[in-house]
Amino acid sequence: MPAFEYRAQDANGRNCRGLQEADSARHARQLLRERGLRLSHLGAARKKRQGASHAQSGIRLGASELALLTRQLSTLIHAGLPLDEALHAVSAQSEKRRLSQLLAAVRSRVLEGHTLAAALSAFPKAFTELFRATVAAGERSGHLGHVLEQLADYSEARQASHQKIQLALVYPLILLVASLSIVGFLLGYVVPDVVKIFINSGQPLPVLTRAMIAISDGLRSHGGLLLMVLLAACGAVRWALRQPRLKLRWHVLLLNLPLAGGVVRAMEAARFASTLAILGKSAVPLVDALEIAATVISNLAIRRRMLDVARSVREGGTLARGLERSGDIPPMMLHLIASGERAGELDSMLARAAEQQEKTLAARIALVVSLLEPIMLVLMGGIVLLIVLAILLPILGLNQWVN
Structure with missing residues (x-):
């Protein structure tokens, strides 16, 4: 057409x-x-120009866009619309041109005879492996609308979790930027003008004052160079984190940090359990679901151990035993998963474990943020105190010299 x-x-x-x-x-x-x-x-x-399909295959969808798209598709399919008409309706309702074009391309592949999962596989950056595998399972079982509804719930829950983390970090970031701006202003403009009076007086200055003057002069003289060095360092770090070996070492180090390591483990455990639950409810085989859930984990060290768990289950081991050997799943989650395996209700227990882990994660993030705020305030107060002392010490010395 x-x-x-x-x-x-x-x-x-x-x-x-x-x-x-x-x-x-x-x-x-x-x-x-x-x-x-x-x-x-x-x-x-x-x-379409040559290579346009490659451009479309590189389109990325945000969490909110994917959740809305999935919710609309599930509603229309539940209402009895054929798949191609549902895709056409969602494409027509979309206000974003790139999303409309993406859905039109998916619909054209469906009209050519491809399944929805096969059509989505042409756009791997827009639709993750988890999404495609779940859709394929829904098509095989004949309950695509129900599976899409579960996917929409999952996508919305993941988006809500990300938003909670982002909102929790907003205040510390604002405090950090404000602190750096205030310190930079004091060192760049206030300290030189005030201390200039004591330099002209000819009296010897305290060590703290001389150090503060040296830092201030360095910022004023080489501020642009320092900024360029900082940007180059950030670029070097980004490049290093793209190298698999260096990225793996960084992820291992991150897990060993006192506060951040616990938060990362809790976050990955919640993501793993919720992904495994949605795949299990969609009738994806357990071994395939484990391999897909492992790819969703962002920490490479934990991902490797979860792939080892998938191999052990493929060889006949139990899921709970494999997760216990990995050492990345909290004990309470292990008990729930083990009881779910024994009772034959693994999917519901995984969903319950994921929900519990989400609450634990929220509590840990709140603890880390509550610790970050006073630490940053104390550091900021200490730096300002040093600047004030660097100004007051020459004044006290001048008074003693006059007396």
Whole structure:
């Protein structure tokens, strides 16, 4: 079916643009009018240039976009719409052009005879392996709408968890930026003007004052160079973390840090359990679900151990025993998983374990943030105290010299 590019205004007067599939230009105009749009331009969609499919395959979707898309698809499929019509409806409702084009490309592959999971596999950066495997299981079982609804719940829960972490870190980051700005202003502008009086007096200055003057002069004279060195160091760190061996060493070191290590383990355990639960509920075989859930883990050290767990289960071992040997899953989660295996209710126990671990993770993040705030305040107060002492010590020395 040909596609037509359009520009129009909606009922609220807002400008919008997108793609509309129709049998002809006249049919396209009719469909757009039925949607309440006032057309300003309609033309045949330009033919895809060579490599356009590669550009589409590189499209990434945010957590909120993926959750909304999945929720809309599950609702339409539950309502009895065929898959191609549901994809077309979601594509037409989308206000973002790249998302509309992505769904149109998925729909065209479905119309060619591909399954939805196979169509999604052409866009690996937009739809993760977890997403594709769950959709494939839903298609095999004939309950695609129910599986998509579970995926939407999972995506929304993951987005809510990320938002909680981001909101918890907002205040410490603002405090850090404000502290650095205040210290930089004091060292760059206040200290030199105040201490200049004591330098002209000819009296010997305290060691702290001389050190503060040296730091201030260095910032004023070489501030641009220091900024360039800092940016270069950040770039070098980013490059190093892209190297698999160095990245693995960093992840191992991160797990051994006192506070951060516990938070990382709790975060990965919650992610692993919730992913395994959604795959199990979608009738994905346990070994395949373990391998997919391992790829969702971002820490390479834990990911390797979870892949070892998948191999041990494939060889006939139990899930609880394999997770216990890995040492990355908390004891309470291990007890729930073991009881779920014995009772034949592994999926529900995994979901319960993931929910419990999410609460534990939220408590640990709150503890870390509550410790960061006073530590940063004490450091900031100490630095300001040093600056004040560097200014006051010459004043006290001048008073003694005059007396």
